[in-house]
Amino acid sequence: MTHDDCEWRQAFLDSLRVTGNVSAAARLVGRSRASLYRMRRVDPDFASAWQDALEEAVDWLELEALRRAVEGTEENRFSKGEVVGTITRYSDSLLMFLLKARRPWLYDRRVLRGGQTDTDEDSFDALRSALEEKLDRLADPPAKD
Template sequence: MHQSRWTEPQRKRFLDVLRKSANVSAAARAVGMSRSSAYQLRRQDPEFRAAWDEALEEALDLLEAELWRRALKGVVRPVFYGGRRCGMIRSYSDQLGMFLLKAHRPERYGALTRGRRELDEEGEEGGTDPRERLLDLLASIHTRLTGEEEGEEPVEGDED
């Protein structure tokens, strides 16, 4: 199983399994080679590395297509009552839908998007510089937490 020479048919089969599974261990097992020898071949052979990357891209494209299908069409699951199957129900995953939206429309659904968009719009349109807004926000937080304006000396007798 740990032979060091990869034959051309082994390489092709490895890439085929990798393309279908995105799983290096499974692909190596399918051709009777070790996972580490696959990575070693990848490091040493630029053509194999490029074919590997392409196979993984294809596998990820297939996964993405399946996730889109599930997000749009749902997944049909059996419903049981009293230990017997009594019907089927189509389930949808809001979490999967949001994940896909965040991945494909980060400008609209990504983390911190609303705040980032507001800062960008104000900065681009001649509004305040985003750094100035951040400093103002920090000063406002400081005032709320301490009850004093930044730069003011505490009044004697204040034990805060």
């Protein structure tokens, strides 16, 4: 492999690691998606590095989802066209999605109904209620003195 090949491959993999998007990474290095997929099929090392880059991109997405679910995002509040304050919004749906992905046997109804766990519907409802209470406490933290 030539030095130029190493450079564009590394640039492609770096872009893929950051964006998780093959098209964007291909454009960056001036290659077609088809040629890159062809190379991936014939070069096991390239295929492995490609997969690693995609896994890292997904890891970053998971971290961002977790941040939005737990730390929330700031939203401006307006009055008469002017910002008068901010409010922190938490994403319950992102949190539930992360829980389902990490512990499907506890939080994913499809798994619960599929007989893959002995957790019954009442247990699921109790877990969900406990989680919702915690989310409510996170959404309304006690006032600071």
